[in-house]
Amino acid sequence: MSDNEKKPGEAEREGARQPKGFATRAIHDGQRADPRTGAVNVPLYLTSTFQMDGIEEHRGWEYSRVSNPTRDALEESLASLEGGKSAHVFASGVAATAALCTMMRSGDHVVCSANVYGGTARLLDQVFPRYGITVTYADSSDPAKVAAAIRPETKLVHVETPTNPMMVLTDVRAVAEVAHARGVEVSVDNTFMSPYLQRPLELGADIVMHSTTKFLNGHSDGLGGVLVCSTQEQAERFRFVQKSTGGILSPFEAFLLLRGVKTLAVRMRQHDANGRAVAGFLAERLGAERVFYPGLETHPQHQLAKRQQRGFGSMLSIELGTRERANGFVKRLRLAMLAASLGGVETLVCHPATMTHADMSAEERARMGIGEGLIRISVGLEEVEDVIADLGQALEVAERKQQR
Ligand SMILES: Cc1ncc(COP(=O)(O)O)c(C=O)c1O
Helix, strand or coil, X not given: CCHHHCCCCHHHHHHXXXXXXXXXXXXXXXXXXXXXXXXXXXXXXXXXXXXXXXXXECCCCCECCCCCHHHHHHHHHXXXXXXXXXXXXXXXXXXXXXXXXXXXXXXXXXEEECCCCHHHHHHHHHHHHHHCCEEEEEXXXXXXXXXXXXXXXXXXXEEECCCCCCCCCXXXXXXXXXXXXXXXXXXXXCCCCHHHHCCHHHHCCCEEEEECCCCCCCXXXXXXXXXXXXXXXXXXXXXXXXXXXXXXXXXXXXXXXXXXXXXXXXXXXXXXXHHHHHXXXXXXXXXXXXXXXXXXCCCCCHHHHHHXXXXXXXXXXXXXXXXXXXXXXXXXXXXXXXXXXXXXXXXXXXXXXXXXXXXXXXXXXXHHXXXXXXXXXXXXXXXXXXXXXXXXXXXXXXXXXXXX
């Protein structure tokens, strides 16, 4: 049968099955023109409920906690970008991590990267132990240490790669091998990379998690989190959790995220270019040993970063030695802003010891390498020369103060 002989819509459906490039999927998957009006953007369905035509007769949607067409479009888009079976969005990244933990029951155990976002550690240390779920932190940059931490009751290995803020990498393929050999699932927090730069499911992970607040949204105007699944069983579990615990993403934030995702590929290419340039400048200025960025040849896991990631991204940390120097630096910034988030179009800096990791004890922070002089930088999409000039002048003042 030639294309002309196919039923209406059939040729288009076959076309849609052909593999498409990432940027194309980011713009089109889940984001079809509205069939009723032809609007090229998925409409924002600001409705809590949907009229039914009779008892048990609905048109696909009943109540927005369960599903909403704007959210459905976003979930289809994110599942496509991570190469997953389904995606499930939540009100924040932390809400997504909490939903992930509902796959465990009392008595179960999780092995977590030793160097994760402070809010993840707070959840695992201070919330889930109340329900009998315990955690062991392991240096996941060494798969043997992950293997050693797995117990008979371990249900999940959760890794963040690269970690926030020390930029330590985990070899996802190697960790998945050791975990799967013991019947344990692996989840990866892919927030720092975005699916453009790293796709953990292709490396053997079972579940991907993001704070969509960061690069996926990209404009610092909405919170969100997502779990991307690789099996039907996980998809059913997390759909049930969305409905039952209710911490879902609002239609409005889903709409903003759909818009952000359309430019993910171009944004990440530029973030990567700007990140490399800023890291190079800082390494020259401060010495490479004080700059944590996997794109630097001096980073101990540079080869793994080249193998596992499609680029190095725009997250990096610098060690300024003391709190006084760090404060002098952030106070003198004119373009970059001191703020807790990352992954937006604007350059943001953060002081992990008093911000993202403030809830940890000083000993725990010291164990992770987070001192009072550490500054994390999320390089934005401004002209990189302007970012470098701003960081450069702020460092100059901080350094002068130090010499006095
Ligand atoms: C790596 C990482 N994971 C998870 C989160 C939590 O996300 P949210 O702030 O959207 O709850 C963050 C937030 O900074 C993060 O950096």
